[in-house]
Amino acid sequence: MSDPYPPSHAATAAHAAEAAEEWAERHHYLPAGLPQPAPYPEGLAKEFWEGTRRHELLVQRCNGCQTWQWGPEFICYNCHSSDLRYERVAPEGRIFSWERPWYPVHPALQQAVPYIVVLVELPGAGGVRMVGNLLGDPHQEIVIGSAVQAVFEDHDDAGTPTPYTLVQWRVVAG
């Protein structure tokens, strides 16, 4: 399956190689300065973010009817039970959609465009989706349906008040 929407600002091969190298050297996909994740004030996503610190991917699931639910909520949308748990899932999925931002909407992104945001569907968790960045060359061709694997990106540098871990994705064979 080929992607029908290649970037119009097609990079030269040399540029692409250079960019790929530059991005591979980065400790974090996006520069520091973007908002950090904070759990809901009521703690709804607390376990999810704690899980990412252990490099585990957790998704909310209903103990009553086993429905997967994401983002998290206080009750199950299917059976209305409030007996919910966080269940560990395989850190793998498929690209459901994607976008490539070129306009920096935040000062921290000024030197970081373009970059790639992917929406990843998790077949192992009822098809719930997660947003992350697609690691690697920001000019790469992106194919909906590609298999991807989670990469846990730790942010615990000096100066980060509350260390956190983001869930990023990279394309894998499959």
Added chain:
Amino acid sequence: MTERTIRGKTAIVGLGETRYYKRGAAPDPEFKMALEAILLAAEDAGIDVRDIDGFASYSNDRNDPPRLATALGIKHVGFSNMFWGGGGGGGSGAVANAAAAVAAGYCDVAVAYRGLAQGQFGRFGQGARIPQAPGAMAFTAPYGLMSPAQMFAMRVRRFMHDNHVDQEALRAVALASYHHAQYNPRAVMHGRPLSEEDYDNSRWIVEPFHLFDCCQENDGAAAVIVTSAERARDLKHKPAYILAAAQGTDYRQAASAHNAPDYGTSNFKTLAPRLYAMAGVGPEEVDALQSYENFTGGVMMSIVEHGFCKPSEVNEFFSLDTFRFDGGKLPLNTSGGNLAECYMHGLELITEAVRQVRGTAPCQVKQEVNVSMVTSGPMVQPVSSLILSREPNP
């Protein structure tokens, strides 16, 4: 039980718009512009502004009815109302709420209004400058997904993928708006035509949106006056009767972290059948369509979901020839809309829909417009739509 409908019971009878400015260019504060729009709308209707007794707006408009009514010396207020949700989803909905209030007897003369000076407050096109992203925002903002364009690009991309849509379909929507703006002296982009090459060569904001796929950021205010069909008949202008209005949202569309089960959608699938059922007309009878363009991709899905073409027909249907006011099959955004007239959060689409009914639009599609339609706020939750007519019972 009598039929529950607002069909033909109310009409839009007055239009008021400030001059439309580029962001930051308005000489007046936003609140003063909101007052000006309401005064102009009352004057256009031939109604004493002090007789307005109902207020309706949307998208957390900053200009609240108690202060407006006080500033205008309004005798009493019988109805004040805010349509839930952000973006332009409430443009038609605010008019619908005003109409429902008049039909229900809460008030006699309601104004639906929007004041928006992005130069004086925050810009919509920028991400929040906050140290922490709480709640659902935590699943998106740390990954650089922060602006409205970024929130909607992946929905549009998925629709394009599922239905093999070409970039040219989005381009057609932008070309139509800019084409019509060239005839409209009020349009901010009047005198700034857009060619296919201009579009193709424009920078990406976020793929699949080029610069010209995105709405402007502007300053201004607009207002429309709604009253009963009986009263409307004796006023200055030909009434634009409200034939139908609908609002709402589809199944779990607000699921966070982009988990709406139906993802590549503008969120009108359950709304459109209710709208047409109340109006008693179908898409084939629509003479002119004003479809809210936050982004061209949202217009694309709105047009499909309101039944003007099938998803599989988008590439064929979407062209400047289809959308032009002079002979197009579906005249679209005939004032230039959010892209090229002014981003007055879609209230300017409603004033244009009324002008089409009156026969006074710069890009008048024909002499007698029977069905003039507006769709508001694709991809947000909730959304709304409106159908106007020159007859209360066409």
